[in-house]
Amino acid sequence: MKHTFSVVYFLLAGLYIAFIEQLPGYMGAGVKALPIVLLMFLVSWRLAGVWRSAMVVALLFSAAGDVLLALDSGGSGDKSDSHLFIAGLGSFLMAQLVYAGLFWTHRASGQNRVGLSIFAFVFMSVAGMLVVPYTGDMQAPVMAYILAIGAMLMGAAVCDRPVNRLFAGALLFALSDLVIAVNKFIVPFAWAGIVIMATYYLAQYFIVAGVLAEADKD
Template sequence: MLNKTNLTILFFIVFVAQLFSLLTENEWVRFITKPLITIVLMLSLVMLNQLYGKFRKRIFIGLIFGLLGDVFLMLPANHPSYFMLGLLSFLIGHLFYISAFNLDIQSSTKKASNVFLISSILLAIFSGAFFLYLRPYLGSMQIPVLIYCFIISLMVMLSIGRWGKVDKSSALFITIGAFFFLISDSLLAYNKFVLPLENSGLYVMSTYMLAQFFIVQGTISRVLLSKEEN
């Protein structure tokens, strides 16, 4: 029987194997372990939560699009269509995460905290500044990257907006996961469009895997502070 501990151990076996494949440039291990990242997390949601409620179902669908994004980005990097399909898959996945987080925000009429408002302003400033920095290097990718910057920033903002609407562990885990996503995508964009980084795959994949892991942990532990379950 797979319990939470066993599923966590299984995930970190995949985590280490994926990083090992990048360090050793072992394509076979990389092609096996990369899809397993989201597959193990989807299995965790099904085994531990039975996908109860709209929130968990939307996170699950987001993981499916994360799996598609992983597969597309594994394909030959010199084919721009694969990168665009990967970008689109993750964009749709983030939209499902946004939709899930918004359920929690709408679960209470409690006024937004000052922390949420301040963090939203800071995130908007960071995303705008980062896009302006990338812009000279983007060429025809300006619009897709601008849209992606907006969506990932909104996802992080809404993860913070859940504070006070759900239990603290869920709020903390999902906020950490969202910030890891922001870091991972920022590293990926810098590496692809500005300057290739040494061991970029290790940094991008480790932060990406932690992002998905913490979002799923926050989903598993989620308890609404209002009476109605979504």
């Protein structure tokens, strides 16, 4: 990605992270989604065909998930709204499925990719065993989401794009979601919001960077 674009992206991401506690309701939701909207415009400009369509859709679902989860506290920070959380989870579930379908459709072979796929399977299995027992009534949607992000992570391992960037982005995405789950269902902890958003913004950046690295060859 161009240096100027990267600077603007991380400035917007840093702005949200720096003021994560001070940005209320819809204003905070909008600022949170801005970096992802920027990525959406970039892939729309740089990509073509199925890559452009799928990446725009995945990022659109991601931005919608950002807004819904930002409003999860009812816009005031007083009380969590489980309906908004489930809607946000559903939106990110769709993003993961689109990413997974795109990556698996463009597979490449290689011993290192097999190793990464095994690592992805083990990582998501352990994450599931850690989180699912604590999810109560939300066990089914959380399990569905874990399966989707596992498919996305394994897809990134076998995709024909540069595996170092793409897999790093997918793994950071999985880590961000794991921190969300631990913070919501197991043990809330200080700085969770900052860790979640920092890993999430890095994840989306590296996924897009990995996809764009080979765009000129399509």
